Amino acid sequence: MDSLCLFAKVSAPRLISVVMGKMKTKILLMVLLSLLPACAKDSCILKGQWQSNEKATLEQMEKYGGVTEKQRKFFTNNFFGKLMVEYTCTEATLHGEGGTSTGKYKIIRQVGNVLDVQFYDKVPDDGITKRIILYGDCYQVPQHNLHFNEVFCRVK
Numbered sequence: 001m002d003s004l005c006l007f008a009k010v011s012a013p014r015l016i017s018v019v020m021g022k023m024k025t026k027i028l029l030m031v032l033l034s035l036l037p038a039c040a041k042d043s044c045i046l047k048g049q050w051q052s053n054e055k056a057t058l059e060q061m062e063k064y065g066g067v068t069e070k071q072r073k074f075f076t077n078n079f080f081g082k083l084m085v086e087y088t089c090t091e092a093t094l095h096g097e098g099g100t101s102t103g104k105y106k107i108i109r110q111v112g113n114v115l116d117v118q119f120y121d122k123v124p125d126d127g128i129t130k131r132i133i134l135y136g137d138c139y140q141v142p143q144h145n146l147h148f149n150e151v152f153c154r155v156k
Contacts, residue, residue, distance in 0.1 A: 046087040049156040053138065054081030056151035065148035085152060092119060
């Protein structure tokens with residue numbers, strides 16, 4: 001979809017007007033313009049509420065995690081599944097046992113279902129970048145120091 005969006009936004013109108021007559025140009029231009037809303041909605045791909053999924057995260061931990069027995073006991077004792085993340089198109093709000101925290105975010109790169117997302121308070125350069133891997137109504141966030149992914153699934 002990314003290459004189609006780029007083509008629709010930049011190259012297509014100029015190319016079509018050179019190659020085809022005015023009537024065909026207008027028809028094709030209308031078709032291409034109808035694709036632009038679909039391209040624009042990708043910028044809000046995370047919009048909604050996402051809940052940490054305990055079962056799927058623990059499966060990831062068992063499959064990939066390099067955790068100690070002490071960490072395993074800690075994580076399997078109702079640690080995951082409590083965090084809720086609510087995204088607008090520009091902000092992420094975390095709701096957890098420790099309270100609520102809101103900050104800004106932007107998708108700085110998207111390749112297929114892999115997003116590099118920068119989270120920050122005021123200045124984008126002062127933030128942290130996390131890789132989010134989308135699949136179906138869920139996404140994974142790597143927990144690099146633990147070598148497994150936490151899984152979040154859409155609830156709204």
